[in-house]
Amino acid sequence: MPAATRARWVLAAATSVALVASGCSSSGGGSSSSDSGKTFSYQSSEPQNPLQPANANETGGGRILQNLFKGLVDYDPSNAKIRMQVADSIETSDSQTFNVTLKTGWTFHDGTPVTSKNFVDAWNWGATTSNNQINSSWFSDIEGYQDVHPASGQPTATAMSGLTVVDDTHFTIKLHTKVSYFEYKLGYIAFSPLPTAFFSDPTGFGQKPVGNGAYQFVSWSHNQQVVTKAYPNYQGVDKPKNGGIVFKMYNTSEAAYADLQSNNLDVMDQVPPSALATYKSDLGDRAIDSPQGAIQNIGFTLYQPDWAGPDKAKVRQGLSMAIDRDTITKTVLQGSRKPASAWVAEGVEGYKAGQCGDNCTFDATKAKQLIAEGGGVPGNKLTITYNADGGHKEWVDAVCNSIRQSTGVDCVGDPKPDFKTARAAITGHQINGAFRTGWVQDYPLNANFMADVYRTGAASNDFGYSSPQFDQLATEADQAASVADTVTGYQKAETVLANDMPAIPLWYYRTNSGYSANVQNVKFDSFGNPAWTQVEVKG
Amino acid sequence: MGSYVLRRVLQMIPVFFGSTFLIFLMVYTLPGDPVAALFGDKAADPAVVANLKHKYYLDQPLWKQYLHYMGNLFQGDFGTSFTGRSVTDIMADAFPVTIRLALMAFAFELIVGLALGLVSGLRRGSVQDTLVLVLTLVVISIPVFVLAYIAQTIFATNLGWVTPTVQDSKDLSQLILPAIVLGSLSLAYVARLTRTSIGENLRADYMRTAVAKGLPRRTVITRHLLRNSLIPVVTFLGTDLGALMGGAIVTEGIFNVQGIGNVLYRAINQKEGPTVVGIVTVLVIVYLVASLIVDLLYAVLDPRIRYA
Numbered sequence A: 001m002p003a004a005t006r007a008r009w010v011l012a013a014a015t016s017v018a019l020v021a022s023g024c025s026s027s028g029g030g031s032s033s034s035d036s037g038k039t040f041s042y043q044s045s046e047p048q049n050p051l052q053p054a055n056a057n058e059t060g061g062g063r064i065l066q067n068l069f070k071g072l073v074d075y076d077p078s079n080a081k082i083r084m085q086v087a088d089s090i091e092t093s094d095s096q097t098f099n100v101t102l103k104t105g106w107t108f109h110d111g112t113p114v115t116s117k118n119f120v121d122a123w124n125w126g127a128t129t130s131n132n133q134i135n136s137s138w139f140s141d142i143e144g145y146q147d148v149h150p151a152s153g154q155p156t157a158t159a160m161s162g163l164t165v166v167d168d169t170h171f172t173i174k175l176h177t178k179v180s181y182f183e184y185k186l187g188y189i190a191f192s193p194l195p196t197a198f199f200s201d202p203t204g205f206g207q208k209p210v211g212n213g214a215y216q217f218v219s220w221s222h223n224q225q226v227v228t229k230a231y232p233n234y235q236g237v238d239k240p241k242n243g244g245i246v247f248k249m250y251n252t253s254e255a256a257y258a259d260l261q262s263n264n265l266d267v268m269d270q271v272p273p274s275a276l277a278t279y280k281s282d283l284g285d286r287a288i289d290s291p292q293g294a295i296q297n298i299g300f301t302l303y304q305p306d307w308a309g310p311d312k313a314k315v316r317q318g319l320s321m322a323i324d325r326d327t328i329t330k331t332v333l334q335g336s337r338k339p340a341s342a343w344v345a346e347g348v349e350g351y352k353a354g355q356c357g358d359n360c361t362f363d364a365t366k367a368k369q370l371i372a373e374g375g376g377v378p379g380n381k382l383t384i385t386y387n388a389d390g391g392h393k394e395w396v397d398a399v400c401n402s403i404r405q406s407t408g409v410d411c412v413g414d415p416k417p418d419f420k421t422a423r424a425a426i427t428g429h430q431i432n433g434a435f436r437t438g439w440v441q442d443y444p445l446n447a448n449f450m451a452d453v454y455r456t457g458a459a460s461n462d463f464g465y466s467s468p469q470f471d472q473l474a475t476e477a478d479q480a481a482s483v484a485d486t487v488t489g490y491q492k493a494e495t496v497l498a499n500d501m502p503a504i505p506l507w508y509y510r511t512n513s514g515y516s517a518n519v520q521n522v523k524f525d526s527f528g529n530p531a532w533t534q535v536e537v538k539g
Numbered sequence B: 001m002g003s004y005v006l007r008r009v010l011q012m013i014p015v016f017f018g019s020t021f022l023i024f025l026m027v028y029t030l031p032g033d034p035v036a037a038l039f040g041d042k043a044a045d046p047a048v049v050a051n052l053k054h055k056y057y058l059d060q061p062l063w064k065q066y067l068h069y070m071g072n073l074f075q076g077d078f079g080t081s082f083t084g085r086s087v088t089d090i091m092a093d094a095f096p097v098t099i100r101l102a103l104m105a106f107a108f109e110l111i112v113g114l115a116l117g118l119v120s121g122l123r124r125g126s127v128q129d130t131l132v133l134v135l136t137l138v139v140i141s142i143p144v145f146v147l148a149y150i151a152q153t154i155f156a157t158n159l160g161w162v163t164p165t166v167q168d169s170k171d172l173s174q175l176i177l178p179a180i181v182l183g184s185l186s187l188a189y190v191a192r193l194t195r196t197s198i199g200e201n202l203r204a205d206y207m208r209t210a211v212a213k214g215l216p217r218r219t220v221i222t223r224h225l226l227r228n229s230l231i232p233v234v235t236f237l238g239t240d241l242g243a244l245m246g247g248a249i250v251t252e253g254i255f256n257v258q259g260i261g262n263v264l265y266r267a268i269n270q271k272e273g274p275t276v277v278g279i280v281t282v283l284v285i286v287y288l289v290a291s292l293i294v295d296l297l298y299a300v301l302d303p304r305i306r307y308a
Helices: A059-068 A116-127 A196-200 A202-207 A253-261 A279-286 A312-321 A325-330 A364-373 A393-407 A419-427 A446-454 A468-478 A483-500 B002-028 B046-055 B062-073 B087-122 B127-141 B144-158 B172-202 B205-212 B217-246 B249-254 B260-269 B273-301
Strands: A039-044 A073-075 A082-084 A087-092 A097-102 A163-167 A170-174 A215-221 A225-230 A244-249 A287-300 A337-339 A381-387 A410-416 A434-440 A503-514
Touching (some): A082 A087, A116 A163, A253 B144, A312 A503, A325 A337, A381 A393, A410 A419, B002 B062, B062 B273, B087 B172, B127 B172, B144 B172, B205 B217, B217 B260
Parallel strands (some): A039 A244, A381 A410, A381 A434
Antiparallel strands (some): A073 A082, A097 A170, A163 A170, A215 A225, A287 A434
């Protein structure tokens, strides 16, 4: 299993963050001739669900679907900002009703045109409870979601009242509350259009999808590979520079890395932990080290009386200061992470370094002092729950050592055998003290790192954190007139987190990967995916 | 003979039910909720979870689930995995690959192991004997995954004879290296068992008689010595065929062979009950059949054994 077992997958279109020096030598594009008809292979894993856009939330299926489908928008490779794809424009005057205009000329791989109806029908289908789509909650902002997806029981409608088709190229989206940055969400794979053929046989479609993206589906040999080829009529701004992608299934990243080194695999996800120390010398200028929109945190069980009091925030700040992030990322994590100084990951729109203030800077003396001021850690012992199958043991032990040495607080890791057991313990409130947590961006906007995690009652608020001040700032930011105002609004909300410390930010993830000698111009985006269409296969 | 086989086949029935029930119990009582886990880090949507649980029959008490599963099983339906593929399809893809891999490993350990054991058993104390003993000791003491990585480094990375992993699991020639690695541990046991057994039988009365009769050496060795020495080896080989199929997880992982081991590993991780139970059920049957064949072979090898 890859290190991040069943990491929640997040969509991404071809977004790429400027590459650090290591991978640049061949990125100029002129170093060797390329053949736009040739395919390249990518390390993948067998999709866990049928290939339906609203059903993919894991990397295996998700990264295949994001190449087969293209939604209204995606994120620009050069700056991670939003850009229009099938949409010509998305306009709103009140952050609640959005008027969408589609470009003409887009077609599905079966030749039928992409119209407003394809979007509206797809979203309604994905949102409806009885279709059992994993991503259905993505549509919950839309008015009428409760009718197709009630909290319990069967749906009373098959369409959301907030979606109205005006004509083939126009439709409107009405939300039940203001969300200024809603268009950012539209880049997620769940918002893809579906061809009419889908609705007559969704199950069969899931084995043989027909999309509107840069690549069209060719074949799926289960557990072996999924083959795609470039779609000649693709209308997107990112025309493929290669002939297609072959997704080869690997169960271990060690096997994939061995194949990559011998040029039997062209691009991979993430080198195995065993190769972190050597991959840069193994691959030379074909090694990749670029930032990812993901953060690792230690969360606290604020719902327990032990951690509820207002002065316990000081204890948490003290614990945060007791962690020597620099040394741990360099030694135990071998440079595969970067110390965090905020709750939003680097490279995300709205990222502001230093939001955590002194609290994220190692200072043993001050740490001890703060913990004493806050009344000490309950029982003078901290337990950090984590899943043992995700490669977390080493750093949890290191963090515990750091806390023990600098503050004298006893700290132990509490490993759960696997991810789902750990998740069950965390969501079932069966743990004591602290737990490993993290966030991988759904879309590269700071709101995503806060609204979905720290708001009272938010789906991923496993801390039981509830701050009226934070909630109010977040709501204000959501209702702002523009995305720019939302971003600054959430930056203000982030300062509340620095005071309350519901979770300690540890470090940001990085993509440590590489590519074979057969390809060039491989750049990774903040989702940890390569800019698929830009990969050039040497002629 | 016929009634013996019938009795053995009838004995298989309780073993089959008992083992499948135990596996079923173990898989379904593992901690963590497989349906909620489909949502990853994100909070699971209760309505969808309830729907999916109902769809996969997970909202029923365990004994009902077992009866439901067995009921379907006898109609040839192994259930459906979370990907929407039927478990029968998944097994139809993966079993042929693993069977090929296991048979190749089996052939390798049988031929090479017997030959090594024969040579070293006949020439005890010779250089060849010492060499075989040392080599097999090395193989026994090294874990399989270390052997696999060593083979991968030498033959793929350094020599470039093969690709590091199997590119096409249906291509027999690419399965040779994984099969040798997979069969190497058993090969060492076969060689050592054969050696000991031959050493004992060399001093047996019937051997002296055969030699005294003036039979050619070749006949003495193949017809008398080898045949009688094979009984413990056959016992080992019989159970080993099942072990090779179920135990290929490590080898299949390292060489990326898309066989039953890989599928099983993934299914256990995802707690995909139907896939795990289906595969293990088939493996149980393989074991049962293999041990029956072993028992029948005894009669062929040793005329003193009769099944009435």
